[in-house]
Amino acid sequence: MRAEQPQRHGHGPAEAKEQPKQKEPAVRKTLREHPYLIAASIILLILAVIGTILWWMHARHFESTDDAFIDTRVVVVSAQVGGAIVDVPVTDNQLVDAGAVLLRLDDRDYRAALAQAHAQIDQAQAAITNLAAQIDAQQARIDQAEKQVSEAQATLKFAQEEDARYQQLLKTGAGTEQRAQQSASQLRETQAALAGAEANSVGAKKQIEVLKAQQQGAAGQLEQAHAARDAAEANLSRIMITAPVAGRVTKLTAAKGAYAQPGQALTMFVPRDVWVTANYKETQLTDMRPGQPVSIEVDAYPDRTFEGHVDSIQAGSGAAFSLLPPENATGNYVKVVQRVPVKIVFNKPPDVYLGPGMSVVPDVRVR
Numbered sequence: 001m002r003a004e005q006p007q008r009h010g011h012g013p014a015e016a017k018e019q020p021k022q023k024e025p026a027v028r029k030t031l032r033e034h035p036y037l038i039a040a041s042i043i044l045l046i047l048a049v050i051g052t053i054l055w056w057m058h059a060r061h062f063e064s065t066d067d068a069f070i071d072t073r074v075v076v077v078s079a080q081v082g083g084a085i086v087d088v089p090v091t092d093n094q095l096v097d098a099g100a101v102l103l104r105l106d107d108r109d110y111r112a113a114l115a116q117a118h119a120q121i122d123q124a125q126a127a128i129t130n131l132a133a134q135i136d137a138q139q140a141r142i143d144q145a146e147k148q149v150s151e152a153q154a155t156l157k158f159a160q161e162e163d164a165r166y167q168q169l170l171k172t173g174a175g176t177e178q179r180a181q182q183s184a185s186q187l188r189e190t191q192a193a194l195a196g197a198e199a200n201s202v203g204a205k206k207q208i209e210v211l212k213a214q215q216q217g218a219a220g221q222l223e224q225a226h227a228a229r230d231a232a233e234a235n236l237s238r239i240m241i242t243a244p245v246a247g248r249v250t251k252l253t254a255a256k257g258a259y260a261q262p263g264q265a266l267t268m269f270v271p272r273d274v275w276v277t278a279n280y281k282e283t284q285l286t287d288m289r290p291g292q293p294v295s296i297e298v299d300a301y302p303d304r305t306f307e308g309h310v311d312s313i314q315a316g317s318g319a320a321f322s323l324l325p326p327e328n329a330t331g332n333y334v335k336v337v338q339r340v341p342v343k344i345v346f347n348k349p350p351d352v353y354l355g356p357g358m359s360v361v362p363d364v365r366v367r
Contacts, residue, residue, distance in 0.1 A: 061367040063288060067339065068278035070298075070358040075247075075269040077102060079260035080238040081110070088256050094249045095272075103254050103266065105239040114236055117229035124222035131215040138211055142204040149201050155190045247271040248355075274354050276308065276344040278362045279318060281337050287366040288313065294344050299359040300352075307347045310364060314341040 083105030090102050243249075247270050254266035276296060280288070288310065296306040317338035319326055344362055 061365055062363045063280060063284040063366050064361060064363045065278055065280050065284070066359070066361050067280075068276055068344075068360045068362050070274050070354045070356055070360060071277040071343075072271055072274045072356050074250075074356060075244055075271065076265050077241060077244075077267045077269050078263050078265050079105065079241065080262060081105065081235050082262050083107070083109070083239055083260060085254055085256055085258050085260055088252075088254050090249045090252070092249060092252050096243045096247070096249060098243055098245045100243045102241045102243055102249065102269075103260075104241070105260060107236060107239040110232060110236040110239060114229065114232035117225060117232045120225035121222065121229060124218055124225050127218040128215060128222060131211055131218055135208060135211045135215065138204060138207050142201065142208065146201050149198050152190065152193045152198075155193065241266070243269060245271045245273070270355060272349070274350075274356070275311065275346065276360055276362055278342045278344055278360075278364075279339040280342050282317065282340055283337060285313065285340060285342075288342065288364055289366075293365050295363045295365075296344065296346070297361045297363075298352075298354065299361075300354075304352075306350055308344050308362070309347060311343040311345045314343070316340070 085103055086106050087104040088102075089104075090096060090100070096102070249267055250270050251268040252266075254260065260266060276294075290310050290312055292310045294308040294310060296308050298304070298306065314321075317340050319338060342364075344364075
């Protein structure tokens with residue numbers, strides 16, 4: 001008998017073996033093996049999204065820029081008069097108060113000019129006093145001349161009466177011709193004397209006008225001498241150059257023994273009154289107004305924040321006030337977002353050193 005052959009199927013020997021199971025995906029396996037880690041990751045993601053939304057909602061209330069710096073009005077200290085420098089009591093970067101002496105010039109020439117002006121004043125006053133005395137004396141001469149005129153008028157009246165009487169006597173034959181001629185001669189003499197007295201009186205009065213004119217000229221000389229004295233005093237006061245306000249001496253070029261010319265820059269002076277000039281984009285100015293609070297961060301002091309407020313916004317972009325402002329009507333035009341300077345002042349003077357040009361980052365709360 002033939003042995004019963006095992007029934008074969010239409011598959012090869014490999015079919016008889018059990019098929020292997022499919023591998024589980026790594027992500028699903030991780031989720032199944034670390035459910036708490038996944039939950040924590042989801043929570044962190046949600047918190048990050050919430051934090052981003054909250055940050056955006058907070059940040060939209062502020063406008064910030066890193067194109068900002070400490071600004072002030074630097075003073076160029078120069079000499080107003082010429083002279084040799086005899087003393088420089090300050091040094092570079094020294095902090096001084098308002099009115100502190102920065103340098104002194106030689107004052108001998110200016111003291112001599114002041115003394116000469118005082119002498120001219122004394123001379124003009126003496127001339128005025130002398131002319132006043134002459135006017136008083138001339139007034140006495142005028143009074144005397146007027147009395148002489150009155151006397152001559154009385155004498156003339158008597159001579160006229162005498163002449164009329166003797167002429168009448170001559171006509172009636174009661175008088176002599178010689179006596180009539182004598183009375184006529186006396187009349188002419190008294191008339192001449194009166195004319196002389198009147199001329200003398202007029203001359204004396206005219207002399208008063210001459211003396212008053214001379215007195216007026218002396219008064220003008222006195223005013224001129226006073227002006228020269230004031231100018232000499234002003235020049236003498238300018239030989240001592242002082243600090244206009246409290247601040248720091250910078251770029252000191254004056255040296256003892258050098259000669260200072262009028263208008264020559266001797267040192268730069270940086271006032272302590274400083275502020276922030278922030279160049280914001282014009283698109284950041286929509287809600288910006290004077291008086292809005294500002295948080296100021298200075299690069300030199302990274303751990304500190306200074307409080308301030310918007311003082312003013314410049315009426316025009318920075319490019320409009322440049323040396324060569326743009327001419328958009330010529331050539332090809334490319335629109336560029338402009339920057340506008342905004343002045344930000346500190347609420348109280350900073351207690352640290354801040355100099356012009358130092359970088360800052362201001363945050364203006366606009367909403």
